[in-house]
Amino acid sequence: MTADVITEPGRRTRAPFDGWGFVGKYGALLVLAALIIAMTVLHFHTFATKSNAINVLSQSALTAIIAMGLTFPLVAGDFDLSIGYTGSCSGVIACTLMVSDGFSIATAFAVAVAFGAAVGAINGLIVTKIGVNPLVATLGVGTVVVGINYAIAGGTPVALTNPLPFLHLTLGKLLGVPYPVYVMFGLALVLWLLLNRTVTGQSMQAVGGNPVAARLSGLHVDRVRVTAFVIAGACAAIAGVLLASTSGQAASDGADGYLLTAFAACFFGTAVLSNGQFHIVGTLVGVLTVGIGFNAIALIGLATYYQFLFQGALLIVGVGVGTFARRRAQA
Amino acid sequence: METAVKRHAAEVDVSPVAGNPAAVARPLLETRGISKRYGGTQALADLSLTVSPGHVQALVGANGAGKTTLIKILAGLERPDAGEIVLDGQEVQFHRPLDATKHGLSFLHQELHLVPSFTATQNMGLGYQHGGRFGVLDRRAIRRRAHEVMQRLDPQLDLTAPVATLTVSQRWMVSLGRSLMRTARLIAMDEPTAAFTEQECERLFEIIRGLTAEGVAVLYISHRLDEVLEISDDVAVLRGSRLIGRWSRGTIDRRALTNEIVGREVDEVIHQPAAARRRQQPVLEIENLQRLPRVCDVTLDLGAGEILGLAGLVGAGRTELARLLFGADRPTGGKMTLRGRPYAPRSPFDAIRRGIALVPEERRSEGLLLAKSIAFNVSLATMEQSRGRFALLSPGRLGAAAHEVIDRLGVQAASVGQPVGELSGGNQQKLVIGKYMRTAPSVLILDEPTVGVDVGARAEIYKIIRGLAASGTAVLVISSEFEELEICDRVAVMRAGRIAAYVTAPHVTKEHLTSLCYEAGKESDGPT
Numbered sequence A: 001m002t003a004d005v006i007t008e009p010g011r012r013t014r015a016p017f018d019g020w021g022f023v024g025k026y027g028a029l030l031v032l033a034a035l036i037i038a039m040t041v042l043h044f045h046t047f048a049t050k051s052n053a054i055n056v057l058s059q060s061a062l063t064a065i066i067a068m069g070l071t072f073p074l075v076a077g078d079f080d081l082s083i084g085y086t087g088s089c090s091g092v093i094a095c096t097l098m099v100s101d102g103f104s105i106a107t108a109f110a111v112a113v114a115f116g117a118a119v120g121a122i123n124g125l126i127v128t129k130i131g132v133n134p135l136v137a138t139l140g141v142g143t144v145v146v147g148i149n150y151a152i153a154g155g156t157p158v159a160l161t162n163p164l165p166f167l168h169l170t171l172g173k174l175l176g177v178p179y180p181v182y183v184m185f186g187l188a189l190v191l192w193l194l195l196n197r198t199v200t201g202q203s204m205q206a207v208g209g210n211p212v213a214a215r216l217s218g219l220h221v222d223r224v225r226v227t228a229f230v231i232a233g234a235c236a237a238i239a240g241v242l243l244a245s246t247s248g249q250a251a252s253d254g255a256d257g258y259l260l261t262a263f264a265a266c267f268f269g270t271a272v273l274s275n276g277q278f279h280i281v282g283t284l285v286g287v288l289t290v291g292i293g294f295n296a297i298a299l300i301g302l303a304t305y306y307q308f309l310f311q312g313a314l315l316i317v318g319v320g321v322g323t324f325a326r327r328r329a330q331a
Numbered sequence B: 001m002e003t004a005v006k007r008h009a010a011e012v013d014v015s016p017v018a019g020n021p022a023a024v025a026r027p028l029l030e031t032r033g034i035s036k037r038y039g040g041t042q043a044l045a046d047l048s049l050t051v052s053p054g055h056v057q058a059l060v061g062a063n064g065a066g067k068t069t070l071i072k073i074l075a076g077l078e079r080p081d082a083g084e085i086v087l088d089g090q091e092v093q094f095h096r097p098l099d100a101t102k103h104g105l106s107f108l109h110q111e112l113h114l115v116p117s118f119t120a121t122q123n124m125g126l127g128y129q130h131g132g133r134f135g136v137l138d139r140r141a142i143r144r145r146a147h148e149v150m151q152r153l154d155p156q157l158d159l160t161a162p163v164a165t166l167t168v169s170q171r172w173m174v175s176l177g178r179s180l181m182r183t184a185r186l187i188a189m190d191e192p193t194a195a196f197t198e199q200e201c202e203r204l205f206e207i208i209r210g211l212t213a214e215g216v217a218v219l220y221i222s223h224r225l226d227e228v229l230e231i232s233d234d235v236a237v238l239r240g241s242r243l244i245g246r247w248s249r250g251t252i253d254r255r256a257l258t259n260e261i262v263g264r265e266v267d268e269v270i271h272q273p274a275a276a277r278r279r280q281q282p283v284l285e286i287e288n289l290q291r292l293p294r295v296c297d298v299t300l301d302l303g304a305g306e307i308l309g310l311a312g313l314v315g316a317g318r319t320e321l322a323r324l325l326f327g328a329d330r331p332t333g334g335k336m337t338l339r340g341r342p343y344a345p346r347s348p349f350d351a352i353r354r355g356i357a358l359v360p361e362e363r364r365s366e367g368l369l370l371a372k373s374i375a376f377n378v379s380l381a382t383m384e385q386s387r388g389r390f391a392l393l394s395p396g397r398l399g400a401a402a403h404e405v406i407d408r409l410g411v412q413a414a415s416v417g418q419p420v421g422e423l424s425g426g427n428q429q430k431l432v433i434g435k436y437m438r439t440a441p442s443v444l445i446l447d448e449p450t451v452g453v454d455v456g457a458r459a460e461i462y463k464i465i466r467g468l469a470a471s472g473t474a475v476l477v478i479s480s481e482f483e484e485l486e487i488c489d490r491v492a493v494m495r496a497g498r499i500a501a502y503v504t505a506p507h508v509t510k511e512h513l514t515s516l517c518y519e520a521g522k523e524s525d526g527p528t
Helices: A019-042 A050-075 A083-100 A105-130 A134-153 A164-171 A179-197 A199-209 A211-216 A221-247 A258-269 A280-300 A305-330 B002-011 B021-025 B067-074 B097-102 B120-125 B139-153 B168-181 B198-213 B225-231 B254-262 B318-325 B348-354 B363-367 B374-378 B395-409 B425-437 B455-470 B482-487 B510-518
Strands: B029-038 B041-051 B056-060 B082-087 B090-092 B105-108 B186-190 B217-221 B234-239 B242-248 B282-291 B295-303 B307-312 B333-338 B356-359 B443-447 B474-478 B490-495 B498-504
Touching: A019 A280, A019 A305, A050 A083, A050 A179, A050 A199, A050 A221, A050 A258, A050 A280, A083 A105, A083 A134, A083 A221, A083 A258, A105 A134, A105 A164, A105 A221, A164 A179, A164 A221, A179 A199, A179 A221, A179 A280, A199 A211, A199 A221, A199 B374, A211 A221, A211 B363, A258 A280, A258 A305, A280 A305, B029 B067, B041 B067, B041 B082, B041 B242, B056 B067, B056 B225, B067 B105, B067 B186, B067 B217, B097 B105, B105 B168, B120 B139, B120 B168, B139 B168, B139 B198, B168 B186, B198 B217, B198 B225, B225 B254, B234 B254, B242 B254, B254 B510, B282 B318, B295 B318, B295 B474, B295 B498, B307 B318, B307 B455, B307 B482, B307 B510, B318 B356, B318 B443, B318 B474, B348 B356, B356 B425, B363 B425, B374 B395, B374 B425, B395 B425, B425 B443, B425 B455, B455 B474, B455 B482, B474 B482, B482 B510, B490 B510, B498 B510
Parallel strands: B056 B217, B056 B234, B105 B186, B186 B217, B307 B474, B307 B490, B356 B443, B443 B474
Antiparallel strands: B029 B041, B029 B082, B082 B090, B234 B242, B282 B295, B282 B333, B490 B498
């Protein structure tokens, strides 16, 4: 058997330099690099400092945690609109347990995360067993979670009487770096391994890429999709509790705003080093790009509304250029 | 150009153009020297055919003879490589389906393109250019027209019922009704009666006669030769992508037509006796398996080391049977026994665990993740085997597994990290086979294993199949290319959801199988 029988000529075009392919894969990273270089040149003394770097990482940590969780349902081909509400409610639950029932920080944290995971499981079961569209199912479940939140706290912030130990959770530092940054990177490692080095994670990628082929390969499609929702819910709960810990009190809508930022980061991440697929490193880069952008806007002294302009433009340009470039590369 | 086409269509009338005496005998539609290639396969070669107004032109031929390609070209779904389409004596170019529709050609494909949740009326109104002002649908006009049309097709049909609640034949009538909403000049029907009862067939024929009496041309494609001979004014036979001949009504009988389709005198063509493998203890036994409408009553057994072929025409129920064996669908009746124990798979996972694997028909959509690497795809069904420390998947083991498949099956690839979408069809198919071979099945089912695979890779796939059988695997090969079933020890011919006949090794020839596929139940001489 000679090679020329098998390989159909013309199928694989091997250009000397695949320009569009390069842009599709590295374009988003170039945007990030350009941002960092420009800021380093223009605002060297305020931007390129260790304390500012730690500041950016620390501000990105909670978004990153919730966004990395959201990456899982997206990888499996689903959506989760309930993560913001789940995060808020988890914070309220943790604080209420500590205030009213005298739970320790660790136990309250664990119960809140279990709650987040349970919400994810319910999302997943409604989507897979009943077959409700994930957008609708998670929007519905999310609204129910808001109801639970109000039933527990009545819509008012739950403040701790002695917040110092709880505050220490996010304000505490190791080697000058706040704890949430360690949580972010630690979780990133665990979730990366989960997605790329476990049967469940690989199954998720298969289910998201081609559910029919996945099922015919003997994968448990439903189980895998539910697992993805559970991970998203648990991550949302972790972010929600840590958010409450930054101020020592849980607001009823504290984490709601993370939803859109998390989606933006995940989709921006599809344009990072992968052919339009969701992945952990991409999501992390997406969150950091948004974080550095916000930081730059603050350092330059632009008005707050530039943050929204930047985030929106980043999402459209990042994903748009990536999508366009990949299409050109394939054509 | 656009407007010219539109005006032309609007003015179209069934009656020939006045003042042109030649127009009376002029065919409605004519193809001149149409050719089409797909990769290395010639699908149609130099096909010239005419269809006259008021005539039923039948088109028959074995699987892969080129009928579907012709229909796709006429419908504007594919462009011919050479040749022209002539309508009313003028050459036309169909770039998209709408172009054919504008000229009054409508197509009833085997897969009906209806919206299941819409009512019959809504479906018939799709594409009906009778919108009121400002693009608002004139629902009353649509309802009136739909009622009018259905009155002649099937007055009993409830036009307000969602199409999902209608029977298969009723859905077909809705599709036909949709064609008749506008002025139809030619209606092509691809296997219309596949799901029809005898009475429904009669009803359809009455409708067809009514249509042709009004001057509509009908292009009738069917494997059911008795029906073809009954309804058509003229039969055209396609074989091996060419038009073999045309016979007008009454000039050919069923047997002669079968011979023309098959290409040789149909009788026992016996090769040199092959060394027929001695059949061993059956591995898989199937009794009265049923899942309507496609699988009616199948009894079959499969021995270790045997290559069993499953022949049949499109729609005979072969793929559906395979899905039942693999747990992709659940049977509604009958039972299966695997190595002496009851077997009722609830999912492909169950089937794979019990030792049955299916290489699916559509390798790109059902077998592979095209954007993912070779290593990812090859291990998809057997990831557990590649776990290393801490139960984490080991890239080294995944790569080794991929290398093993690549070496064993002779896959041509740059690296195990290469996305499978970049590989040729033959290499992709080998990877799908390799993926399921890794599950160490005792029964491997291959559905159309060589579709879109070049000649060299095809021979290699046959070699793989023989190797599997030699090592004791029971292999079930489903194929519409009957030549390739000559690799089988035994072939079961499936017809209308049942096993109609068995053919054993020396008698397995393309001609024999084709003729068995066409035998109508009552005329059959029984299995040989």
